[in-house]
Amino acid sequence: MRLKGASVLVTGASSGIGAASARLFARSGARLTICARRLDRLHEVADQCRHAGAEAVVVRRTDMTRPADVRAFVAGALRDFDRIDVLVNNAGVGWRGRFQDMPEDALRTLIETNLTGPAVAIQAALPAMLEANSGVIINVASVVGFRATPYSAVYAATKHALVGLSHALRGELSGTGVKVCAVYPGTTRTEFRGSAPPADGPFVHRAEQVARAIVRTARWPRRDVILAPYRLAHLVEPVLGGPLDHLLGEARRRALDSPGDRPPSGS
Numbered sequence: 001m002r003l004k005g006a007s008v009l010v011t012g013a014s015s016g017i018g019a020a021s022a023r024l025f026a027r028s029g030a031r032l033t034i035c036a037r038r039l040d041r042l043h044e045v046a047d048q049c050r051h052a053g054a055e056a057v058v059v060r061r062t063d064m065t066r067p068a069d070v071r072a073f074v075a076g077a078l079r080d081f082d083r084i085d086v087l088v089n090n091a092g093v094g095w096r097g098r099f100q101d102m103p104e105d106a107l108r109t110l111i112e113t114n115l116t117g118p119a120v121a122i123q124a125a126l127p128a129m130l131e132a133n134s135g136v137i138i139n140v141a142s143v144v145g146f147r148a149t150p151y152s153a154v155y156a157a158t159k160h161a162l163v164g165l166s167h168a169l170r171g172e173l174s175g176t177g178v179k180v181c182a183v184y185p186g187t188t189r190t191e192f193r194g195s196a197p198p199a200d201g202p203f204v205h206r207a208e209q210v211a212r213a214i215v216r217t218a219r220w221p222r223r224d225v226i227l228a229p230y231r232l233a234h235l236v237e238p239v240l241g242g243p244l245d246h247l248l249g250e251a252r253r254r255a256l257d258s259p260g261d262r263p264p265s266g267s
């Protein structure tokens, strides 16, 4: 995929990985349509994209839990740029804690933001992509999409579901020219964990690192994009999955039990 002049849609572009991806697509000469709920932050990102010489449009405040908002976002991109070359389903939320303590509204918000919203965006974008016989859909999953971590059960379920959606659609769309890819960030330093961002370390990505993987995936679409050093975890998962469930459960139980170490969301 040639990115110069390409019409690229990024959800959840008001911060973190989405904002970094929008800026990087802009530097490649793409024409951007971006969305999120925080309009002030979104307009800042759009301005940064324009400073890089790109066209950038904020259609409206978009809440991924509202299908009508999501469809209006995609329709706005089509109205302004007349085509959709890349859709990056990046918006997402987490929740960490004991599964049985999770309020039902948090459970619904996670599913609607991390799964229903992306699915609706794909349905809205597909007709234009199919008509053009081309397009790249990039779903931002997580390492939790192949290694479910205890105390993030519903978040892990949504990311597994997003991976399943990606793989199944990839088969359904084979031969159409539309590619579907899943990108699996590991722990990344963003606002995702609220006031408890992860400390720097070999297992912690920067948003720009993940953004580079996303832009590379748009250029050269691949089924699954796992960033180092998490590729090893993917390889050992089928063999060590069972023992890892217990080890991670124990480690997270200790972390959640220690006072002052209770992050608001899951990775």
Ligand SMILES: NC(=O)c1ccc[n+]([C@@H]2O[C@H](COP(=O)([O-])OP(=O)(O)OC[C@H]3O[C@@H](n4cnc5c(N)ncnc54)[C@H](OP(=O)(O)O)[C@@H]3O)[C@@H](O)[C@H]2O)c1
Residues within 6 Å of the ligand: 011, 012, 013, 014, 015, 016, 017, 018, 035, 036, 037, 038, 039, 041, 062, 063, 064, 065, 090, 091, 092, 093, 094, 113, 140, 141, 142, 143, 184, 185, 186, 187, 188, 189, 190, 191, 192, 193, 207, 267
């Ligand atoms: N950070 C990590 O450790 C990590 C690890 C693996 C995967 N990921 C995934 O990476 C993606 C980006 O997360 P991030 O780390 O960049 O976190 P972030 O900085 O918190 O960004 C999340 C983005 O999603 C948007 N968003 C959340 N709920 C939304 C809703 N209901 N409607 C519209 N937009 C919504 C937020 O915008 P508004 O609040 O303005 O709406 C924000 O732009 C997520 O899918 C996350 O699951 C993150």
